Amino acid sequence: MTLQKKSFYPWLIFSVTSVGTFMATLDSSIVNVALPKIAGNLNVSLSLVQWVVSAYLLSICCLLPLFGRLGDMLSRRLVYNTGLLAFTLGSIFCGVSGHIGLLIIARIAQGVGAAMIMANAPAIISAAFPGPERGRALGLVGMIVALGSMTGPSIGGFLVDTFGWESIFFVNIPIGIVGFLASYFILVKDERRQGEKFDYLGAILFTLGMTSFLLVVSHGEEWGWFTITVITLAIVSLLSFSVFIYHEKHEPFPMIDLGLFNNWAFLSGNITGLLSYMAVFSNTMLLPFYLSSILNLSPSQIGLLITPFPIVLIIVAPISGYLSERVNPALLSTIGLTAIMLGLIWIAMLHTASALWEVAAGQAILGLGNGLFQSPNNNSVMSSVPPVKLGTAGGINSLVRSVGQVCGVAISVSILQWKQAGLLAGIYSPTLEQKANAFLTGYHTALGIGASFAAIGALLSFSRRVHIKSAKNK
Secondary structure, rough: OOHHHOOHEEEEEEEHHHHHHHHHOOOOOOOOOHHHHHHHHHOOHHHOOOOOHHHHHHHHHHHHHHHHHHHHOHHHHHHHHHHHHHHHHOOOOOOOOOHHHHHHHHHHHHHHHHHHHHHHHHHHHHHEEEEEEEEHHHHHHHHHHHHHHHHHHHHHHHHHHOEEEOOHOOOOOHHHHHHHHHHHHOOOOOOOOOOOOOOHHHHHHHHHHHHHHHHHHHHHHHHHOHHHHHHHHHHHHHHHHHHHHHHHHHHHOOOOHHHHOOOOHHHHHHHHHHHHHHHHHHHOOOHHHHHHOOOOHHHHHHHHHHHHHHHHHHHHHHHHHHHHHOOHHHHHHHHHHHHHHHHHHHHOOOOOOOOOOHHHHHHHHHHHHHHHHHHHHHHHHHHHOHHHHHHHHHHHHHHHHHHHHHHHHHHHHHHHHHHHHHHOOOOOOOOHHEEEEEEEEHHHHHHHHHHHHHHHHHHHHHHHHOOOOHHOOO
């Protein structure tokens, strides 16, 4: 009996693709804790070193649909393996760069590889689990993505303190090599689809529109919302996306099949996914600042208080994925989004004298909600498209996740800074108490907005329960 016919083979595929997924999502957050060290060692400003993060995220968001489409056309295995190779080589160049310009270029190479991985891993797993086990597998994918995003700061902090900032890139090399070899020998070769052309104009228009949009969202507060630069970028983004949509509707082989969005299960699942990440990441960026500046905790204590999120997620996500095979996924995702909303409301009640258990409890509630939501939602989205569109659907699903993270962080930071500036305006030398109160007001307002995102998502998810059936009934 060949390996492909073994009963455990789909889970072997899952294990192989999980390596790349975890590594790619980990690198979206692990670099944050190293930015001060990188800025000091390379003698650059924090505003410039921030592009080490922005270049990576921009590359991923712009290229996810492109590589999802290429995976459908050429070979998901080929694109995924190439992504592992590009990511590993990019990691090497990041570690040996020694110059901020070279480091940013190397991060773009990493982002290209990460986009190849993230666009095709869900499609490979969905194809390997065509039956009722798909919900469980995709639930575990959601768990791995969240773990990569949430454990990055704690892992990065340990590596930077112990081995230097270069180590956060070098650690990817052995993992990437093992992942590439395992993928090359284990994943099944899929056939290339004949007679289809790649939509180059669509790719250019989408990249231009997405780049302009993310620059506005990420740097609008820093550059000024009404400056020429931001207004110009906003106009370019709007025009690019408008022309892109028109072009895709008339293109025989579009980069993104807009017809997928006529499917309510696919459309609503992606919208609720976007809202969930915007909600969760409204707290992800700001919580460490609250813990350090208000509660005066050390980095190790901050990392410890963040861990209830991934711990609860690890426990809940597989259970939720299993349940999504038997009950309506929309009901589970509704409960999950409601829990996320309640978790953000809980955290929004923290103050200058809050107990540490209150912080940990809020993180646990968010982990519970995220674990309950991601598994059934991913299952309903990926199960709503035909097999030949899995790569495109996987790319869009990953794009929604990345855009949700970027927007959640950008919106929460902008609200915090806006509130702080308003409350401290006219005060020449604010006291520590005034600064703390201004921060808390901004923090609580940002979390309230995040909770509203989750509430809207919960209502939308509940409304779609009659349109989405469990995998068991399909």
